[in-house]
Amino acid sequence: MNRLESNIAIMEPKDGLREKLEISNSEGRPLRIKLGFDPTAPDLHLGHAIVLQKLRDFQEAGHTIVVIIGDFTAAIGDPTGRNKMRPPLSDEVISRNADTYIAQLGKVVETSEIEIRRNSEWHGKLDLRQTIQLIARVTLAQVIQRDDFKTRLSSERPIHLHELLYPILQGFDSVAVDADIELGGTDQLFNNLMGRNLQESMGKPGQAVITMPLLLGLDGTDKMSKSKANYVGLTDSPEEMFGKLMSISDDLLQHYLELTTTFSADERGQIAASIERGANPMLAKKALAANVVQRYHTPELSAAAADQFARTVQEKRPGDEDHVHVSIGEFGNLVPGSHHLLDICATLAPEKSRRELKRLISGGGVRIDGVKVDDPFELVEPVANLKISIGKRLRFLLAR
Amino acid sequence: MNRLESNIAIMEPKDGLREKLEISNSEGRPLRIKLGFDPTAPDLHLGHAIVLQKLRDFQEAGHTIVVIIGDFTAAIGDPTGRNKMRPPLSDEVISRNADTYIAQLGKVVETSEIEIRRNSEWHGKLDLRQTIQLIARVTLAQVIQRDDFKTRLSSERPIHLHELLYPILQGFDSVAVDADIELGGTDQLFNNLMGRNLQESMGKPGQAVITMPLLLGLDGTDKMSKSKANYVGLTDSPEEMFGKLMSISDDLLQHYLELTTTFSADERGQIAASIERGANPMLAKKALAANVVQRYHTPELSAAAADQFARTVQEKRPGDEDHVHVSIGEFGNLVPGSHHLLDICATLAPEKSRRELKRLISGGGVRIDGVKVDDPFELVEPVANLKISIGKRLRFLLAR
Secondary structure: OOHHHOOOOEEEOOOHHHHHHHHHHHHOOOOEEEEEEOOOOOOOEHHHHHHHHHHHHHHHOOOEEEEEEOHHHHHHOOOOOOOOOOOOOOHHHHHHHHHHHHHHHOOOOOHHHOEEEEOHHHHOOOEHHHHHHHHOOOEHHHHOOOHHHHHHHHOOOOOEHHHHHHHHHHHHHHHHHOOOEEEEEHHHHHHHHHHHHHHHHOOOOOOEEEEEOOOEOOOOOOEOOHHHOOOOEOOOOHHHHHHHHHOOOHHHHHHHHHHHOOOOHHHHHHHHHHHHOOOOHHHHHHHHHHHHHHHHOOHHHHHHHHHHHHHHHHHOOOOHHHOEEEEHHHHOOOOOOOOEHHHHHHHHOOOOOHHHHHHHHHOOOEEEOOEEOOOOOOEOOOOOOOEEEEOOOEEEEEEO | OOHHHOOOOEEEOOOHHHHHHHHHHHHOOOOEEEEEEOOOOOOOEHHHHHHHHHHHHHHHOOOEEEEEEOHHHHHHOOOOOOOOOOOOOOHHHHHHHHHHHHHHHOOOOOHHHOEEEEOHHHHOOOEHHHHHHHHOOOEHHHHOOOHHHHHHHHOOOOOEHHHHHHHHHHHHHHHHHOOOEEEEEHHHHHHHHHHHHHHHHOOOOOOEEEEEOOOEOOOOOOEOOHHHOOOOEOOOOHHHHHHHHHOOOHHHHHHHHHHHOOOOHHHHHHHHHHHHOOOOHHHHHHHHHHHHHHHHOOHHHHHHHHHHHHHHHHHOOOOHHHOEEEEHHHHOOOOOOOEEHHHHHHHHOOOOOHHHHHHHHHOOOEEEOOEEOOOOOOEEOOOOOOEEEEOOOEEEEEEO
16 A cells, blocks of 8 residues: 555545656646645644654655644634634734744655645635625535534524525635645545635646544543543643653554554554454553654653653652652742642643643642642642652652 | 604614714704625616615705615625626626616705715725634624524525625625614614624624615516616606506505605695595595606696607597607618517607517507517518507507
8 A cells, every 4th residue: 555545544635646647647746635624723632643653754755745834714713702712812922823833744754855834825815706706606505514504503503694604705815825735634625625625716727635544642531632631732741741641542543553653554563463362451551652762752752751651650669769859939928828739730730721721720730748639729838758640740849 | 753764664772863863962952874785787677766765855954875786796796607697797797777766766865965975995904813703703693593594494495605795795785884774664673784794893883774665666566676677767757657656556556655755744645535535546646646757857848748658548549640750761771670669668668678679568558459469579561650659658640
């Protein structure tokens, strides 16, 4: 099997990839592979990496990667004002998010060679007349095929009219950049087919749509997503990545081996066979975690993370010697007794966001002297010899 | 009853007129009364005149009439290219149609005092971003309440997305001109309420919507409409108007007396009572026809039309003396036998359009020497003593 064909979940049309590769050959030009990006949420995780790996495959085969930054609608935000999570973003924030995104992209693809386009370049020029002529190419019946529209219609939750335009605008991006192929997760199938339809309705060749499978989160139930806190971020530290990957259930092992590692099918087969023969799945998880950490960091950091995991989680039961010693002085000169647990945790684990810590505390993931405290605003005095554990892997002992 | 309140079919909100009149009084300013006009179909008939009369009432009460010419969407036409009846109109055609419309408006209202606005003035300035912010104010559920959308959805006929925008754009006209009241037929209720909603959603006072009843056509079944050929045009000749009005069934008499004449409720009551007592409804129809012709022409022309009607239709049976004598020379020097019936009729009745004549011939309304000829392209030689009747009232006798 051609490497470009691996892992594909759905391809439209069925032989679209072959057709486009033939065009590339006969016309002697690289294909234009489009990937869209919404600059409101720049944190990438292992789920995104599946699509990025496919981009990388195309890039290694000599094709051109075209990343579309959806800055036009991000700058509008939610005009109904009902969705507080979608405020209008300033050009500065969009640029920063785009930079962050491209930097993370660089963990998988060669970003010096990609074409980066902002869709305000063409959407910003559309007037009402051109908008009417564009959206006239699509019927209401077509657009409400999209799952979330269908769901809202049937449950009588409102769909604001501008929302119907968004898939069309996203599709128009494909027209504007002459995409040959668009990549995305299976949840993008509808939007990306819209691009194909619009290209064809404007007399251009329609792009092939290639969707990649969605990765299940660490919890094994929902798809991996930042909002579900079941994710491994591409910029997580080696120790975090290693620890998180070791925490998945045995049932998820094959799914992760297939979609997150660089193991070949042969290698995956050998791992599966050894488990069949009675090997401890823990060993396979270590191989998985080591492979992933190596990919996003270095072999050296991967080995170190494996060592630390073995030391802190496996070889010993929690005791003082596993705890990081922290001086009470770190907590500043605040009046004793006036520290919120959340603030203390934020000082101890500065790499975690306050939002993440709050969720962790509320979920019972923080213990003081072995006792769960689930109120982020509990007042705690940071006195010497207090033991605080944050999540499964971070343990602190306060000292003078 | 205040004259402004007469004949109103539906008013939203229920006491909207009273509220607006109070505002007019307290702010010491005339109200702005909006009427929209689609410049694709400038032929006005008695059905339109019901709304125009209400405009006139407002005008006489000192308020400002604002006529919106919907040139923006007329200039786009049907971008799907599926509706051949909606080609994009040039600015020249739109201007001509608007002039024709205003001229016809002049038969009822004082056009020198009205404010005439083209909606391209504001729609032409909207970009995609502003369009998105505008349509976000409306939900899909709201817009598909419109009857023709509902019908098409349930019968699975396509609705192209731009069509959903049109009621919103029309509503935005009310925002742009700060309309206090919008007038229209009952079939405009949905669109005009959209204007009210948008004004309110933008923090302006919402217009009151006043709809006037629809007039039934001469056939008594469908609403009066040009496409149904059941109409009395405001520019019909006195004789045509008179004859057409005399042709309605007795059942339609009250409907027409109420909606097309200047008779007061008292006068209409007297007419109804006299019929109750056994008077011939023909007399009432004559009073109706005379009143309408007088209104759109002059008392003199009205009297003359009544005379001619009496002479040609009532007093005598058709004989040579009822026929207008026409010289064969009128038909030019074409080769004998090469005249289409349609061409002959067009020469005899130049006030009728070729389309109208074609329909009349096909429908069996034209006779040669008393014999129906229903093919517009039948070859007829215009020889002396040939009798040609066109419709019920036009009779010609060809002469050397």
